[in-house]
Amino acid sequence: MLAHPFGRLRLQALPFWDMLQHPSKGVVINGIIATGAALMVVLGGIVTVALISRYRLWRVLWSQWLTSPDHKKIGVMYVVLAFVMLIRALLEALLMRAQQAYGLGGGFLTPNHFAQLFSTHGTIMIFFMAMPFLTGIINYVMPLQIGARDVSFPVLNSISLALTAAGAALVMISLVLGTFSTGGWLGYPPYTEASFSPGVGPDYWIWALTLSSLGSTFTGINFAVTIYKKRAPGMTLMRLPLFTWTALCTSILMIFAMPPLTVATAQLALDRYLGFHFFTNDLGGNMMHFANMFWLFGHPEVYILILPAFGVYSETISTFSGKALFGYRSLVVATMAIGVLSFTVWLHHFFTMGQGADLNAAFGVATMLIGIPTGVKIYDWMWTMFRGRIRFSVPMIYAMGFMLLFVLGGLSGVLLADPVIDYQVHNSVFLVAHFHNVAVPGLLFGMIAAYHFWFPKAFGFRLDERGGKVSAVCWILGFMLAFFPLYALGLMGMPRRTVAYTEPAYVPLETVAFFGAILVVAALCALGVQLWVSIKHRHANRVFVGDPWDGRSLEWSISAPPPEYNFAAIPVVTDRDAFTVMKESGAAYTAAVPFEDIEVPRNSALGPVLGAAGFAIAFGLVWHIWWMVIIFGTIVITAMIVRGFARNTSRVVTAEEVRRQHQHWMDAVARAEPIARDKETTSANEGLAMPIDTGAEQ
Amino acid sequence: MPSGNEKADLKAQERREFLSYVWGLGLALALTIVPFAMVKWGAMTPLAVLAVIGVLALVQIVVHFRFFLHISFRQKREDLQLLIFSALILSIMLAGTLWIMASLGLRMGMVQN
Structure with missing residues (x-):
């Protein structure tokens, strides 16, 4: 057990080792790509450390960000993590599309390398891009929308972030040391059992998922409790903004859906580490239990991902149409119906596993049922836009791209819900086209729209409008070019996860898809350029007063960026669209007298400590470095016990300080020029909306 | 005090x-x-x-x-709602799993006498 101080970590784990030992053409190409990727990780790390040291930001980073229990900062850090991981996973997608465009008779990647690419791409996109992105947006927006000063458990929130980041770091380190799993993002045994995949790949996958799913479970509990317990007076459930409703539903899904995943991966770990036989071929193992449990998690997960995006679209469509949301009650019912139905359909992910036809039929019908509440939502959004004064701002472009494309993706999903059709196209790229067609326009567009919508709230200045539009159009067109060909290819019989093929008829469509991928990468670059330009011109685009879009919910009623305690005085809510009501009745922008001392949570190092220790434990487990596991395991337990004795966990912002900050903001409100909606994307927008004449509202 | x-x-x-x-x-x-x-x-x-x-x-x-x-x-209403919801979701998971695995066991010949 203690034979080697570094367990099974040897020089062979370096990505260029193979290439030096057996320098044949194929091995060298793959070695260069892998080494390049590893170099990007290492250089990225070095540059980050150098920049932080150069500008002496370590103290700021530690005391203002990493140890901060402030839900707004945690939200921002989640989104940063999501963007970093998005870059990697998107580059992998580009590489895979390139491989398949040249894949007739071979291509340039080895099957093993290609398998790692699709496994990491899927794992990252789901667990380390989508989940952090939506968690970050909910973290930032939800407490503001319900009129709360923070989430219910601020330190737990910081721990969730640290665990998710630790999982992401583990996936990143797998580029430098050893290889990642080749078993796909769902890691089906028996292939991922020790007898077929003896290397470290599946272990990286298991522990990265374990860290992130623990974080997500805590997040779910935290958000649900916050929404139940911390609403402002008068904010009844049926007055919640729709985004908060979807956040609630997503949190409930997280609470119930993450445990099956944690159990399934833990059992797989027991199989691999301690010779158990849960999912092995022999000795009574049954791998189908894994598929069953994985999708018990996996299908609700799909709705964990899409519901917050539905919430974002509800907010942006209503705001940019200048109208209250049509059919609020039906949208709430539809959201909760989707939440329950999402637990009744998981079998459709393995129609072909071998169970009886009646069973397949039952789950097929249940799957088609989900189309109904989703359809209700689409109609509600269209009725919201109907006769509204629509402004074609960036979030609205995403919303319209979403509505068109998501309906197409949903329709291909209804096709796949029929077990008979599913048998024909199962495991083909038709399926790949389908789930990207719902995930990209649904989740990803929704999150990017949210980023544009709430960025001015978080940082106090608007994002560059033109860059955003260029990027949005590139995303939408790039998506269509990259994935519509896959529907045709799937019907032509091309299996998914294929490194190469021998059918020349695939080549033209694969080439189109490759250009689509290039366009999508261009869209990401446009987002980067846009951010750069926006930061450069931030002084011209400040919206300190805090309401750049004539918003309708409480987050727009405070300054941008908001003070750390969010609300100088907790607002009293009298109706839906609370801030619009306040603006119409003249209750907005009033002095919050009397000012009171506000208690805010003190910074805590527990999150970063648990995150770092969790990473070290996982790394030790992957490489069988047992002393590392024991030492850092002890640190985790000690840290939690020590935290248990901490009594001084909050500090007070004095009434005088609150009054001063509030007065500063009120002065800015008094100075600001109210602007009409047609000028909201110009520098004239200081974040104070001109009252709409009643004629604009139908 | x-x-x-x-x-x-x-x-x-x-x-x-x-x-x-x-x-x-x-x-x-x-x-x-x-x-x-x-x-x-x-x-x-x-x-x-x-x-x-x-x-x-x-x-x-x-x-x-x-x-x-x-x-x-002796319970408050919202606790009861949460318990009933949890029971609903867990029973869907349990019943579905039993149905699926039994059907698979039968058809794949995995049931050992």
Whole structure:
């Protein structure tokens, strides 16, 4: 057990080792790509450390960000993590599309390398891009929308972030040391059992998922409790903004859906580490239990991902149409119906596993049922836009791209819900086209729209409008070019996860898809350029007063960026669209007298400590470095016990300080020029909306 | 400043809560150890062992509700809603899993006489 101080970590784990030992053409190409990727990780790390040291930001980073229990900062850090991981996973997608465009008779990647690419791409996109992105947006927006000063458990929130980041770091380190799993993002045994995949790949996958799913479970509990317990007076459930409703539903899904995943991966770990036989071929193992449990998690997960995006679209469509949301009650019912139905359909992910036809039929019908509440939502959004004064701002472009494309993706999903059709196209790229067609326009567009919508709230200045539009159009067109060909290819019989093929008829469509991928990468670059330009011109685009879009919910009623305690005085809510009501009745922008001392949570190092220790434990487990596991395991337990004795966990912002900050903001409100909606994307927008004449509202 | 009487009340309440946690821990431990002991040394038939473990598991749930989650039987409406929702989701998962795995076992010849 203690034979080697570094367990099974040897020089062979370096990505260029193979290439030096057996320098044949194929091995060298793959070695260069892998080494390049590893170099990007290492250089990225070095540059980050150098920049932080150069500008002496370590103290700021530690005391203002990493140890901060402030839900707004945690939200921002989640989104940063999501963007970093998005870059990697998107580059992998580009590489895979390139491989398949040249894949007739071979291509340039080895099957093993290609398998790692699709496994990491899927794992990252789901667990380390989508989940952090939506968690970050909910973290930032939800407490503001319900009129709360923070989430219910601020330190737990910081721990969730640290665990998710630790999982992401583990996936990143797998580029430098050893290889990642080749078993796909769902890691089906028996292939991922020790007898077929003896290397470290599946272990990286298991522990990265374990860290992130623990974080997500805590997040779910935290958000649900916050929404139940911390609403402002008068904010009844049926007055919640729709985004908060979807956040609630997503949190409930997280609470119930993450445990099956944690159990399934833990059992797989027991199989691999301690010779158990849960999912092995022999000795009574049954791998189908894994598929069953994985999708018990996996299908609700799909709705964990899409519901917050539905919430974002509800907010942006209503705001940019200048109208209250049509059919609020039906949208709430539809959201909760989707939440329950999402637990009744998981079998459709393995129609072909071998169970009886009646069973397949039952789950097929249940799957088609989900189309109904989703359809209700689409109609509600269209009725919201109907006769509204629509402004074609960036979030609205995403919303319209979403509505068109998501309906197409949903329709291909209804096709796949029929077990008979599913048998024909199962495991083909038709399926790949389908789930990207719902995930990209649904989740990803929704999150990017949210980023544009709430960025001015978080940082106090608007994002560059033109860059955003260029990027949005590139995303939408790039998506269509990259994935519509896959529907045709799937019907032509091309299996998914294929490194190469021998059918020349695939080549033209694969080439189109490759250009689509290039366009999508261009869209990401446009987002980067846009951010750069926006930061450069931030002084011209400040919206300190805090309401750049004539918003309708409480987050727009405070300054941008908001003070750390969010609300100088907790607002009293009298109706839906609370801030619009306040603006119409003249209750907005009033002095919050009397000012009171506000208690805010003190910074805590527990999150970063648990995150770092969790990473070290996982790394030790992957490489069988047992002393590392024991030492850092002890640190985790000690840290939690020590935290248990901490009594001084909050500090007070004095009434005088609150009054001063509030007065500063009120002065800015008094100075600001109210602007009409047609000028909201110009520098004239200081974040104070001109009252709409009643004629604009139908 | 709390008066002497209030202080005594507080102390008594603290003591009651502490005792309640001790009871909870003791019961939870007992309900865990007994099934393990039955598997290791129990002289019952496998079916009887399974049945007893199932019953003890249900009792365990009640113990956790009562002592750790502070959900007693005289309940508030929203607690009840949450419990019913949880029961609904868990029973869907359980029933679905049993149905699926039984069907698979039957058709794939995995049921061992």
